[in-house]
Amino acid sequence: MKAWVKALSLLASISNPLLAQPDVQLQGSFSQGSLIRGQTAPGTEVFFNGQPLPVSSDGQFVFGVGRDAPEEHKLTLQAGAEQQVKTLHFKKRQYDIQHVNGVAQKYVTPPDAVTERIRQDNARVRKARETQSDLPFIFDTPKMPAVGRVSGVYGSQRVFNGEPRNPHYGLDIAAPVGAPVIAPLSGTVLLAEDLYYSGLTLIIDHGFGISSTFMHLSKFNVAVGDSVQQGQRIAEVGASGRVTGAHLDWRINWHQERLDPALLPGLVMAE
Ligand SMILES: [Zn+2]
CATH class of the missing domain: 2.60.40 (Immunoglobulin-like)
Known part of the structure; x- marks a missing residue:
C-alpha cells in the first residue's frame, strides 16, 4: 500500500x-x-x-x-x-561481473550432440512465454517461492577464459532437494518439462504476459493446464540440469523480456 x-x-x-x-x-x-x-x-x-x-x-x-x-x-x-x-x-544498475580463467572447454561449449535438443528446449520455452491471457494475478502482492538464502542474483555475469557467458537472469534461492516450491502468485501452468540446461522446469502464467519460471526442480506437483493458487505447493527444489548444487532458480518474464524477480512490487525478500 x-x-x-x-x-x-x-x-x-x-x-x-x-x-x-x-x-x-x-x-x-x-x-x-x-x-x-x-x-x-x-x-x-x-x-x-x-x-x-x-x-x-x-x-x-x-x-x-x-x-x-x-x-x-x-x-x-x-x-x-x-x-x-x-x-x-529507469536507473542504470551495476551488475556483478566475475572473470574465471582456466575453465575446461567442455563446460564453456555444449557438446554437438545436444545442440538440437537445446534449440528445441529454447523454442518450447519461448512459445510458453508468448502466452497472452487476461488472468489478473500479476496485480496481486507476490510471495517468495522458497525459503532459503539468496545465492544468486539477476544480471550477474561470468566471463570464462575471456569469453562472456549469458548473464544470469534468475533469483537463486539455496534450499535442499525436496524443499517445497510455492506459487508466488496464482496462475496457470504453461510448461512442465525436463530441459537440458534448466532440468525440470515449470512455467506459470500470471496474466498480461507475465510468467514465472522455476528451474532445476526435482519434482512437479502440478501439470500443464492446471490452475494454481498463490501459496500452493507446485514443485520441489532439486539439482536437475546443468548445476553444481541444489537450489531454486526463479525467473520473471514479460513475454521474452527477462525481468528481476527481486524487483516485483510488494515482494518481501526474506533475510
Ligand atoms: Zn540460477
Whole structure:
C-alpha cells in the first residue's frame, strides 16, 4: 500500500492539474530489470514506447524493461481526445561481473550432440512465454517461492577464459532437494518439462504476459493446464540440469523480456 501512496504523490508533483489528462498511477522500482504496474481510468488506451499494452477492464496494466535497457522510455495514455505522454526514467544498475580463467572447454561449449535438443528446449520455452491471457494475478502482492538464502542474483555475469557467458537472469534461492516450491502468485501452468540446461522446469502464467519460471526442480506437483493458487505447493527444489548444487532458480518474464524477480512490487525478500 505504501508504494502506491508514494507513486501517487510523485504523480501529483509532476502532472499539471490545469490540463485534463488521463490519470495514471505507476508502481515499481524504475531501474533496469524492473516490472511496473499501472492503474488508469477504465477505457484508457496505454502505449509503452509506442506499442499498445493490454489494459484490464478496471484500468490495470503492466510492463517491464530488461537488464540493459536504456534510461528513458515513453508511456502514452489516450482517453478519447485527451493524450498524455510521459517520459519514464529507469536507473542504470551495476551488475556483478566475475572473470574465471582456466575453465575446461567442455563446460564453456555444449557438446554437438545436444545442440538440437537445446534449440528445441529454447523454442518450447519461448512459445510458453508468448502466452497472452487476461488472468489478473500479476496485480496481486507476490510471495517468495522458497525459503532459503539468496545465492544468486539477476544480471550477474561470468566471463570464462575471456569469453562472456549469458548473464544470469534468475533469483537463486539455496534450499535442499525436496524443499517445497510455492506459487508466488496464482496462475496457470504453461510448461512442465525436463530441459537440458534448466532440468525440470515449470512455467506459470500470471496474466498480461507475465510468467514465472522455476528451474532445476526435482519434482512437479502440478501439470500443464492446471490452475494454481498463490501459496500452493507446485514443485520441489532439486539439482536437475546443468548445476553444481541444489537450489531454486526463479525467473520473471514479460513475454521474452527477462525481468528481476527481486524487483516485483510488494515482494518481501526474506533475510
Ligand atoms: Zn540460477
